[in-house]
Amino acid sequence: MRAVLLHDFGELRLGDVPEPECGPHDAVIDVRCVQLSVTECMLIAGDDVALHDQLADRLRRGPVQFGGHEFAGVVSAVGAAVTGVRVGQRVTAVETLPCGHCVSCARGRGDGCLTPGVIGFTRPGALAERVCVPATAVVPLPSEVGFSEAAAVQPLAGAVHAHAALAVRPGESILVIGGGVMGLLAVAVARHGNAGGVLVSTRSERKRELARRFGADDAVGAGEELTRAVAEFTGGAGFDVVVETAGGSRSVGLAGTETVDAAVQAARRGGRVAIVSVLPTRAELPAGTMREKAITLVHPRSGAGYYAQHTSVFEHSLGLIARGQVDVGALITHRLSGLEAVQEALEITCDKERFGAINPAQVQVGS
Numbered sequence: 001m002r003a004v005l006l007h008d009f010g011e012l013r014l015g016d017v018p019e020p021e022c023g024p025h026d027a028v029i030d031v032r033c034v035q036l037s038v039t040e041c042m043l044i045a046g047d048d049v050a051l052h053d054q055l056a057d058r059l060r061r062g063p064v065q066f067g068g069h070e071f072a073g074v075v076s077a078v079g080a081a082v083t084g085v086r087v088g089q090r091v092t093a094v095e096t097l098p099c100g101h102c103v104s105c106a107r108g109r110g111d112g113c114l115t116p117g118v119i120g121f122t123r124p125g126a127l128a129e130r131v132c133v134p135a136t137a138v139v140p141l142p143s144e145v146g147f148s149e150a151a152a153v154q155p156l157a158g159a160v161h162a163h164a165a166l167a168v169r170p171g172e173s174i175l176v177i178g179g180g181v182m183g184l185l186a187v188a189v190a191r192h193g194n195a196g197g198v199l200v201s202t203r204s205e206r207k208r209e210l211a212r213r214f215g216a217d218d219a220v221g222a223g224e225e226l227t228r229a230v231a232e233f234t235g236g237a238g239f240d241v242v243v244e245t246a247g248g249s250r251s252v253g254l255a256g257t258e259t260v261d262a263a264v265q266a267a268r269r270g271g272r273v274a275i276v277s278v279l280p281t282r283a284e285l286p287a288g289t290m291r292e293k294a295i296t297l298v299h300p301r302s303g304a305g306y307y308a309q310h311t312s313v314f315e316h317s318l319g320l321i322a323r324g325q326v327d328v329g330a331l332i333t334h335r336l337s338g339l340e341a342v343q344e345a346l347e348i349t350c351d352k353e354r355f356g357a358i359n360p361a362q363v364q365v366g367s
């Protein structure tokens with residue numbers, strides 16, 4: 001089958017690979033829509049974020065079928081031992097795969113797995129005609145959710161995880177820094193999760209409009225404009241909660257760590273800050289100010305996991321889309337066709353500002 005291979009940092013090429021082998025506990029999915037995450041873009045560019053060293057090591061040994069954990073498609077085969085997933089089902093998959101046998105997994109806590117696999121990182125992902133995943137990772141799509149929206153669900157699950165990690169209480173004020181896809185999803189989740197006033201800071205007027213549409217009470221620029229707005233919005237006390245989403249590698253158009261400084265500045269004493277951004281392995285943080293203000297810093301988990309007894313975060317996120325509560329479709333600005341368009345999708349996703357993109361560019365695959 002055809003698949004995208006990473007030959008070296010920055011060098012993606014379409015090639016032929018063997019068909020994935022469907023083990024007894026696996027499902028093979030015909031990919032219909034896939035998008036590169038910004039983290040994947042950073043890793044492809046060779047940035048020193050988590051998993052960089054592992055990828056560099058593998059590239060020394062030859063081309064790697066890398067990337068493509070945000071996707072949706074149709075099940076085309078299931079292993080002999082699989083129950084509950086059937087051929088023809090419209091599905092997506094959770095990217096993080098518990099190993100099933102470490103001490104944490106043995107206690108039934110797969111979300112604490114010591115050596116999780118990750119689709120598109122530790123095993124081939126969906127930048128291909130077909131992808132094979134453990135059947136336990138498969139998540140069926142509600143009939144109201146299309147392949148394109150489903151391929152965009154993982155960032156929404158990330159926003160849900162950030163909201164949960166912050167343990168937002170009814171009426172708390174929330175500042176969201178950044179008006180990109182993670183910022184806008186954070187606004188939507190805050191709005192559906194008992195937040196009080198929600199303010200968004202982004203330099204883009206277009207994103208400020210979108211932020212208001214997604215439920216923000218107000219949206220302002222950055223720098224001094226933000227400082228003034230924080231004082232007005234909170235009476236000078238600072239925000240209960242800040243969700244920082246705009247930091248990260250400047251190679252993909254992100255703001256370095258200055259947004260983390262802004263987040264800590266804007267939080268109240270005893271407030272909480274979530275860093276949703278993927279920062280370099282050894283990023284500089286305002287540790288002294290955080291200590292002085294007794295700020296709690298949290299990071300969201302990735303897509304896998306549960307808070308409810310019977311509903312995973314992925315299922316909940318698909319439910320938010322199915323019920324029309326979070327309009328992820330409004331964020332999908334670029335839809336390309338065919339695996340040969342992955343290079344173009346990469347360029348757009350690596351420089352969203354220039355291309356006017358909000359969500360990563362999506363690639364439709366197959367029929």
Ligand SMILES: [Zn+2]
Binds near residue numbers: 098116
């Ligand atoms: Zn494990």
